[in-house]
Amino acid sequence: MKIIVLLKRVPDTEAKILINQEGTGIREDGVKFVINPHDEYGIEEGLKLREKLADGSKVTVVCAGPEEATEAIRTALAMGADDAVHVCDPKLADPNPFTVSEVLAKAIQAEGFDVIFCGKQAIDDDLAQVQSILAEKLDIPQVNNATAFEMAADCRSAKLSRRIEGGDEKIETSMPAIISCDKGLNEPRYASLPGIMKAKKKEIRKKSLADLGIAEVPGTGRSRVLKWLPLPKGGECRIVAAEETVDAVRELARLLREEAKVI
């Protein structure tokens, strides 16, 4: 079985995000980048499935991202993935979900696939679009926000759960399918030291858009980010204090009416 896991390189969840001066993106200096945490659930699920099948199935990481994404890919290989495809092209500098999906679809088709796992969304832009566009392009079913996954014995279908407001939704889907993974699905393993050692020798196949037979960057003009703006600063906080609470309330009401002019 060919198990594909998708990976995006995102700023560390603990990183302090600052918008760059031009408003075209974030300031990357001093920011640590990691595997998108939701993608880690996807990687773990792929590895678990491979271990359960134990039939020579392979887990292949597919990532579209800058040169620096190599480290995140290497981490996934150290966790246990077998090999990786890294689509890396200067033309992908400012991608939108449609672009990424088109590129990933081509790369995945070239690899062949029986099931695809990915995170439910990337924690940087929170768009959660790629899995759905990808499902459409590959013409396969999608199940999003999975919290349980069980492949059928014949590998032609799978049973899943999704946590929704107030309950669990049980789903059955045919295979191949794309599964986006949510917290609770599993506990991602650490990249062990033997894993890190072995990852050194695993193959990362670098691909350009031309290698995938893509001449024009797809999806440009469909949507683009106009500008990135920092959050507005919180206003000054003033504490109205008085001996008697009733006086403080009276003063607060006066301020709201006369200064803030909101009542």
Added chain:
Amino acid sequence: MLFQFSEEERLIQKTVRDFARRELAAVADISNRDGVFRDDIIKGLSALGLMGITIPEEYGGVNFGTFSLAVALEEISRICPSTAVAVSVHNSLANHIVLKYGSEELKAKYLPRMASGEAIGVYALTEPDAGSDVSAIRMSAVRKGHEYVLNGAKIFISTGDKAGVVIVIARTDPGSRTRGLTAFLVEPGFPGFSVGKVEHKMGLKASTTVELVFEDCRVPSANVLGEEGMGMQIALGSLDGGRIGIASQALGIAQTALDEAVLFGRERTQFGKRLVDFQMTQAKIADMATNVDAARLLVYRAARMRDAGENCSKEASMAKLFASRIANAAVYDSMQIHGGVGYTEEFRIERFFRDARVTEIYEGTSEIQRIVIARKVLEEYEQMYPV
């Protein structure tokens, strides 16, 4: 190259940091309060491959070097310096000695179990009258046929009661102070071996420190490390790695002292200002941060030199001396910034304050480090400017 991390080294740091912040942090406060050594934490670290970090692949290790070990020990010590003791002694001393001096049979028999963490390695050198002065070791080892019979006691042995493999330095020749010592690999299951007094220490309470008693303890002669009479050489030859290990531990303690000082000082307000806005607090923070960085560079240099196979005795001693000293200064200043609450068990700095102290004592006291450094420096001047 000296201070730059390779991709693998960054991944190792991340793995150990993640493990320490999740698994270790969840238990460290309580296990240190109650004085409990957590086997499950060592099991977890073993599963990551950390107990065979410098052992070659053919013996089940991962063949990374002293630098990777130093980085890992710093990350562990930032959360639980007690845990770092077992990991450092196992890797820098026990694994190192078996790998370097063990016969092919001994290596094949013991290293895979040590690399997997199944057998924790400990190092038994200190006696009531011998520590810094290795040549004063008295514990006797007398050859009888294919065995040696060991008699005596070793004290202050870290993790001694959890050992799967004990490296023991004992006296085979009372006639020669320096050539009369021999190193043995002893299994706790050998007849005549027992654990004696358990020490109650000021700090590092989640790490056990015990006496090991040898009463007619019979050790196969095949378990001699190196050759008879090489004990002194083996003991002295293992110092550098051990010192880099403890320097890394001290570095981790210092880093946490700084972290806690800044985090606390940002929250705490006095006279209408945050503590970190007072210049006197800032001076402490500046000193701590500069010292931590300087210590880290010294540790990295010594580790890189050791990995390159260069003589690094002076550099290892400098790293150990400086890191342990600034760790103690840092916990002192950090507690000062914390004020009264820092003196209570509610805040982590109280534990680190106690843990820091021993880094200036064990694995060679600061005084011994200065002797090593001064001797080397004088030698170098002797060569540059002969009298």
